[in-house]
Amino acid sequence: MCAIVGVFDVKHASKIAYYALFAMQHRGQEATGISASDGKKIRTLKDNGLVTEVFNEDKLSFLQGDMAIGHNRYSTAGSDSVRDAQPVAASYKLGDISIVHNGNLINKHEVRSKLIEQGAIFQSSMDTENIIHLIARSQQGKLQDRIIEALHIIKGAYCLLIQSRTKMFAMRDRYGVRPLSIGRFKNGGYIVASETCALDLVDAEFVRDVRPGEMVIFHQGEKEFESIQLFEPDPHVCAFEFIYFARPDSVIEGKNVYAIRKKMGMKLAELAPVEADFVIPVPDSGVSAALGYAQASGIPFEMAIVRNHYVGRTFIEPTQAVRDLKVKLKLSPIHKILEGKKIVVIDDSIVRGTTSRQIVKLLKRAGAAEVHMRIASPTIEHPCLYGIDTPSYKELISANKNVEEVREYIEADSLAFLSIDALKESIGNDMNYSLVSFDGNYFIK
Numbered sequence: 258m259c260a261i262v263g264v265f266d267v268k269h270a271s272k273i274a275y276y277a278l279f280a281m282q283h284r285g286q287e288a289t290g291i292s293a294s295d296g297k298k299i300r301t302l303k304d305n306g307l308v309t310e311v312f313n314e315d316k317l318s319f320l321q322g323d324m325a326i327g328h329n330r331y332s333t334a335g336s337d338s339v340r341d342a343q344p345v346a347a348s349y350k351l352g353d354i355s356i357v358h359n360g361n362l363i364n365k366h367e368v369r370s371k372l373i374e375q376g377a378i379f380q381s382s383m384d385t386e387n388i389i390h391l392i393a394r395s396q397q398g399k400l401q402d403r404i405i406e407a408l409h410i411i412k413g414a415y416c417l418l419i420q421s422r423t424k425m426f427a428m429r430d431r432y433g434v435r436p437l438s439i440g441r442f443k444n445g446g447y448i449v450a451s452e453t454c455a456l457d458l459v460d461a462e463f464v465r466d467v468r469p470g471e472m473v474i475f476h477q478g479e480k481e482f483e484s485i486q487l488f489e490p491d492p493h494v495c496a497f498e499f500i501y502f503a504r505p506d507s508v509i510e511g512k513n514v515y516a517i518r519k520k521m522g523m524k525l526a527e528l529a530p531v532e533a534d535f536v537i538p539v540p541d542s543g544v545s546a547a548l549g550y551a552q553a554s555g556i557p558f559e560m561a562i563v564r565n566h567y568v569g570r571t572f573i574e575p576t577q578a579v580r581d582l583k584v585k586l587k588l589s590p591i592h593k594i595l596e597g598k599k600i601v602v603i604d605d606s607i608v609r610g611t612t613s614r615q616i617v618k619l620l621k622r623a624g625a626a627e628v629h630m631r632i633a634s635p636t637i638e639h640p641c642l643y644g645i646d647t648p649s650y651k652e653l654i655s656a657n658k659n660v661e662e663v664r665e666y667i668e669a670d671s672l673a674f675l676s677i678d679a680l681k682e683s684i685g686n687d688m689n690y691s692l693v694s695f696d697g698n699y700f701i702k
C-alpha cells in the first residue's frame with residue numbers, strides 16, 4: 258500500500274511529482290502530500306483526499322524548487338487523521354528534512370517506546386515518524402550517516418525517500434519487498450517512483466530498479482547518482498504486487514504486471530478447468546487473469562459485469578455493513594449476457610469473502626444458471642506484516658475455512674484457487690518472492 262515519488266533536478270519538480278502521484282492513485286486514496294525544496298527551504302502541503310482534490314495550480318506554485326518528494330496514503334481502518342498523511346517534514350540540527358515511506362516497519366512499537374523513554378514527542382501514529390526521530394537524535398555528523406544509522410535500527414519492509422534542502426536519498430530494504438524504480442528525464446534530472454507507470458506518464462526513461470539493500474543518493478549539481486550497497490540483498494519481492502496491487506502497465510524487476518496476471522489466468526485454466534459458456538472478469542482486478550483463462554480454455558470472454566469507476570475501493574470504509582453496500586454500488590451485471598448461462602468468474606483474490614459472495618449473488622439474480630469462481634491467487638491464510646493491508650486471522654476467510662467451506666459461504670457452484678507453485682511459475686522461478694499471505698513464512702525475523 259501507498260505510493261512514493263521523488264523528483265530531482267527538474268524545473269518545478271512538484272508538478273512532476275503531482276502527475277506521478279496521479280498515475281499511482283490506485284496505491285492509496287486516503288491522503289496525499291508533496292514536499293518541495295528550492296535549495297534554501299522545504300515547503301510541504303498534504304491533506305486527506307485524492308491527488309486532484311488536494312492539489313491545484315496555486316498550491317503547486319507554492320511548492321517551489323527543483324526537488325520534490327510525494328506520497329499517496331492507503332486507507333487502513335481507524336487511522337484517517339491528516340496527521341498521518343505524508344511527507345513527514347521537520348527541522349533538526351542540520352536543517353530541513355522531509356521523508357516519505359512505503360511499507361511497514363515490524364519493530365515500530367519497540368523503537369517508539371525507546372524514543373519516548375528518551376524524551377521524544379510524537380505527533381502521529383506513523384512508523385515513518387520514528388525514522389525522523391532516529392535521524393535527528395543521531396550523533397553522526399553527516400545526514401547520510403545519520404540515515405544509515407537509523408536504517409540499522411528499523412526492521413521491516415520499506416521503500417524510503419528522504420530529502421534535505423540539496424540532496425535526495427532513495428532506499429529499499431534488503432528484501433526489496435515493495436517496488437521502487439529510477440527514471441531519467443531527457444533534459445536531465447531524475448525521478449524515483451513506486452511504479453514505472455509514473456515514469457511513463459511524465460516521459461521519464463526507465464534506468465533501473467533501486468536494488469534491495471541499496472541507498473541511492475542524488476547530489477545537487479551532479480549528473481550521476483551515487484550508489485551504496487548498505488545491506489546484503491535477500492530479494493523477496495511481494496507477490497501481491499503482481500496479483501493485485503500494482504497497475505497492469507507497470508514493470509517490477511523487469512516483469513510486466515499485465516503479462517504475469519495473464520499467465521496466472523492461463524495456469525488457473527489448466528489447474529481448474531470447467532465447462533462454461535463465458536469467462537467473465539470481476540473488473541478491474543480480474544480482467545488480465547480472465548483474458549488468460551479465456552485464451553487457455555478457449556471459452557469466450559465477456560465483460561458481463563460493469564464497474565462504476567467513481568466509487569472508491571471496497572476497503573475504504575472500515576465497517577462490514579458499508580462494505581457490503583459498496584460492492585453493489587461498484588459492480589453491476591448485464592442481464593442479457595448472463596440469462597440461463599453457465600459462467601466462470603475470475604477475480605484476483607479472496608480476502609474476507611465479501612466481494613465474491615456479493616458477486617455470486619448479483620450474477621445469480623441476473624439469471625446466470627451456474628457460477629463457477631476461479632481465483633488467480635492462492636488462498637490467503639496469513640496477514641501480511643510487510644505493507645499490504647490484509648486483515649487479522651479472524652477476518653481472513655481462508656484462515657478459517659477450507660476451500661469447500663468458502664465455496665459454501667460465497668454460494669458458488671464451484672470454487673478453485675491458483676496453487677503457490679503455479680503462482681511462482683507465473684511470476685518466474687528466477688527469484689524469491691514474499692508469499693507470507695499464502696505460506697506464512699515471515700522471513701523478516
Ligand code: AMP
Nearest residue numbers: 542572606607608609610611612646647
Ligand atoms: P474481500 O471482499 O474481502 O474478499 O476482498 C477481495 C477483493 O478485494 C478482491 O476483489 C480484490 O481485488 C480486493 N483486494 C484484495 N486485497 C486487497 C487489499 N489489500 N486492499 C484492497 N483491496 C484488496
